[in-house]
Amino acid sequence: xxxxxxxxxxxxxxxxxxxxxxxxxxxxxxxxxxxxxxxxxxxxxxxxxxxxxxxxxxxxxxxxxxxxxxxxxxxxxxxxxxxxxxxxxxxxxxxxxxxxxxxxxxxxxxxxxxxxxxxxxxxxxxxxxxxxxxxxxxxxxxxxxxxxxxxxxxxxxxxxxxxxxxxxxxxxxxxxxxxxxxxxxxxxxxxxxxxxxxxxxxxxxxxxxxxxxxxxxxxxxxxxxxxxxxxxxxxxxxxxxxxxxxxxxxxxxxxxxxxxxxxxxxxxxxxxxxxxxxxxxxxxxxxxxxxxxxxxxxxxxxxxxxxxxxxxxxxxxxxxxxxxxxxxxxxxxxxxxxxxxxxxxxxxxxxxxxxxxxxxxxxxxxxxxxxxxxxxxxxxxxxxxxxxxxxxxxxxxxxxxxxxxxxxxxxxxxxxxxxxxxxxxxxxxxxxxxxxxxxxxxxxxxxxxxxxxxxxxxxxxxxxxxxxxxxxxxxxxxxxxxxxxxxxxxxxxxxxxx
Numbered sequence: 001x002x003x004x005x006x007x008x009x010x011x012x013x014x015x016x017x018x019x020x021x022x023x024x025x026x027x028x029x030x031x032x033x034x035x036x037x038x039x040x041x042x043x044x045x046x047x048x049x050x051x052x053x054x055x056x057x058x059x060x061x062x063x064x065x066x067x068x069x070x071x072x073x074x075x076x077x078x079x080x081x082x083x084x085x086x087x088x089x090x091x092x093x094x095x096x097x098x099x100x101x102x103x104x105x106x107x108x109x110x111x112x113x114x115x116x117x118x119x120x121x122x123x124x125x126x127x128x129x130x131x132x133x134x135x136x137x138x139x140x141x142x143x144x145x146x147x148x149x150x151x152x153x154x155x156x157x158x159x160x161x162x163x164x165x166x167x168x169x170x171x172x173x174x175x176x177x178x179x180x181x182x183x184x185x186x187x188x189x190x191x192x193x194x195x196x197x198x199x200x201x202x203x204x205x206x207x208x209x210x211x212x213x214x215x216x217x218x219x220x221x222x223x224x225x226x227x228x229x230x231x232x233x234x235x236x237x238x239x240x241x242x243x244x245x246x247x248x249x250x251x252x253x254x255x256x257x258x259x260x261x262x263x264x265x266x267x268x269x270x271x272x273x274x275x276x277x278x279x280x281x282x283x284x285x286x287x288x289x290x291x292x293x294x295x296x297x298x299x300x301x302x303x304x305x306x307x308x309x310x311x312x313x314x315x316x317x318x319x320x321x322x323x324x325x326x327x328x329x330x331x332x333x334x335x336x337x338x339x340x341x342x343x344x345x346x347x348x349x350x351x352x353x354x355x356x357x358x359x360x361x362x363x364x365x366x367x368x369x370x371x372x373x374x375x376x377x378x379x380x381x382x383x384x385x386x387x388x389x390x391x392x393x394x395x396x397x398x399x400x401x402x403x404x405x406x407x408x409x410x411x412x413x414x415x416x417x418x419x420x421x422x423x424x425x426x427x428x429x430x431x432x433x434x435x436x437x438x439x440x441x442x443x444x445x446x447x448x449x450x451x452x453x454x455x456x457x458x459x460x461x462x463x464x465x466x467x468x469x470x471x472x473x474x475x476x477x478x479x480x481x482x483x484x485x486x487x488x489x490x491x492x493x494x495x496x497x498x
Contacts, residue, residue, distance in 0.1 A: 432466030
């Protein structure tokens, strides 16, 4: 991945000091204003983009054309920051994507030139230059705007926020279509270069870290929310480690955060980590034989898809090996978001097909129906839609075997484009971890019951095998799993008929 030169140059390109979005004034709104107001705003957008987006210089002048005045880029930043509604920001981004992308006529012309040269015996230099012209024609105009904004004070941070808005607008279907998807990909690629590992600092958080850092870490915790300051103190105290990446120009500004528990064995219950006090206030190194990665949170939505988490896990693993040379066991204790939703979807579809059952054995159906007092598909839909079912010891016991094998199949067998459907599983498998263990009633919090019926998974990292496992998964889509997981998958295949 290309860098931007030495550290001094990096600091010039990455000041990242942009303050929070200014209060957006109430102005003409595309969604609720009058037709005249909406038309005026649209005309203002078009005029802004004509001024702010630099024209693509001719190929021969690409290195001699002066950069646009800073004011033009600053106008775009100011105008965008003042838009009051998500729909307005989405409209501006949509117009930018549609109207200032690639010149398809130039691409066709340059492509024809390359094809013609390939059919004729020419010097390599002539063909290479033609290919370079084609490559130049494939660069969208808005990339120039993003590039020049990145040079402004706080410009890169502005672009991170802009991409967060773009992702949100796509999720809400405020903007759609190939032009928008292409612009998102271009912006993601630029951010991936600017936030590559060479520009990132690994920092450890302790109770003596600045209060502002502790506050940001607490607020950013998305997996297991921090309840109070005493809770936060436990998570950065003895037998715990907390690390984050900051950018080279913004030390102590967390971008992605990783929490680690130092334990005597691979943990199977999250409450034992986030609620129970460590065995003592002083770490006994002899009691530490495992490192458990139990939470990783991205603090900047605009950096979604930029491989910060993957790099952070690998850096922290090496850091722990340096601190504890005897430490040989590394594992996650991970949530399984989406399992309950997936299971409810199966129950719903089978209920619609006149009570068809392909998930449970006959004996399981009978036992569960006796406990719930009705047809298994209908009653389980009701029970699993709330957290009340965990209060019944009989139901918890009856559901353990079927839900364990269903969860194993969800993690191991359900795929998206050949890779694990579950995003957390996909993350760890890409990193080279082994799908090692599924844990029953590992997270009894309301969130854990609602999202995954209380189940959690361990993905184990074997330092000498991660590179091989990662390559196997990414290239062959092969999942390496433990005997426990494979046995549960085999039970699913025997007892279920999906």
